[in-house]
Amino acid sequence: MNLKRYRVNNIQEALQLIKKDLGPEAVIVSTRQVKEGNKAFGLFAKTMLEVTAARDDKSQAKPNIQASSQATASGYRATVNGMPRSESATALASPEVPTPTSKPVQSNPASDPYKALQPLRQEIQDLRELIQNLGDRTASYEGQTVAQLKQELGEMRYMLHSLASRTGQTDDLNLPENLMVLYQQLRFSGMEEKFARRLMLEAQKNIAEDDLQNFSYVKIFIARMLMKIVKTTRGVESITAPQKIFTLIGPTGVGKTTTAAKIASEQLLRYKRKVAMITIDTFRIAAVEQLRTYAKIINVPLSIVSDKADLDRAIASYSDYDVIIIDTGGCSQRDESQMFELRELFDERGRLHNVLVLSSTTKDSDLNEITRRFGVVPIDSVIFTKLDESSSYGSIFNHSIRFKKPISFLTTGQKVPEDIEVATKERLVDLMLNISGN
Ligand SMILES: Nc1nc2c(ncn2[C@@H]2O[C@H](COP(=O)(O)OP(=O)(O)O)[C@@H](O)[C@H]2O)c(=O)[nH]1
Ligand SMILES: [Mg+2]
Structure with missing residues (x-):
């Protein structure tokens, strides 16, 4: 597999280079605008388009990788030539590899995307360690290096995730060039084929012929369409x-307890609201201690309840509090009795705002099942956790299109309280299209 980054004046230039270097099978992973030139005096900086493209090794076109890397020596390049013969298949099942979003893995080892991805997995591990080490010695001049490495890591994760799930190019769409580039980008980010296709066909209908030639215009148009798809609270x-x-x-x-602590502390410190916490102990999971510790640190009262009557009493006892955060023990969506208990406790519209917490690292089919099963209680919003570990933000959009649930928060790491953000449409669209260039 081959990953390349190009700095060009326009998308046509990039497409020519990509075709020459990587062949017609290459797909666009990301596009973003970057400033180049005299950065100290932003006046002279020129805006360039940075395009990252990838080609799976199993694709038909096989240009000479070494030669092509020299041809674009000024650009970024990461080449992985395939897995050593001795690599065993079981090693690939390690938790380091994100689960594919769909479709079973092909049994033919020569075209097995997992095998092709093995060396990349090692690179991700190395990068992760490098970032960890640099992060430990954070000095300001290193910030940029860390950011760059993080971006590379992110791009590699994209590749792992989507190449692993792509077992054949079935996307037989005939689109104008600029729309095709963005279509590939959305697909690479994990957006479902039928959703990405619908979006592009709609855009094609609504963008004037002349404007279709302007990549920035088309990208912003798609960003606006994506902003209409997601709802936030x-x-x-x-x-x-x-x-x-x-x-x-x-x-x-998925991060419920950690997120509960983050929200409680944000409400307390930033909004100066009076906050209390409640946790449910019915599922007998010994997670109460974790929340007790957080409650002590944040300095908010915590009540532990075990049934509906208890819960009502606890809520009543906090009647003079502005915010009550209720954490629940994790339960399995496949356990009918736990789902029943959950409904007994939280099937209330109006008084409670029920939030379904989902990890953005979970594959689409599981997100769907979880959402359907937890739908026994009314879901008012969704939180996506672990964005820092995710490789497929497309799942967030797939979920929004499918379930139309607004998103309240996003979490981006393990640190309490800082690794949380109020979800905004701009941020969500940026995750998909990298408009801000960060
Ligand atoms: N990387 C990452 N880890 C997270 C995030 N949120 C929570 N975690 C971790 O996920 C694990 C499970 O979190 P926890 O809050 O106990 O999950 P719960 O079982 O749903 O309550 C812990 O190790 C957390 O530190 C996040 O945004 N990013
Ligand atoms: Mg918990």
């Missing part, structure tokens, strides 16, 4: 009731 601010009661539900391990 401004964190807890969309709750208009005088008392905001926020319930976090979802599978085990």
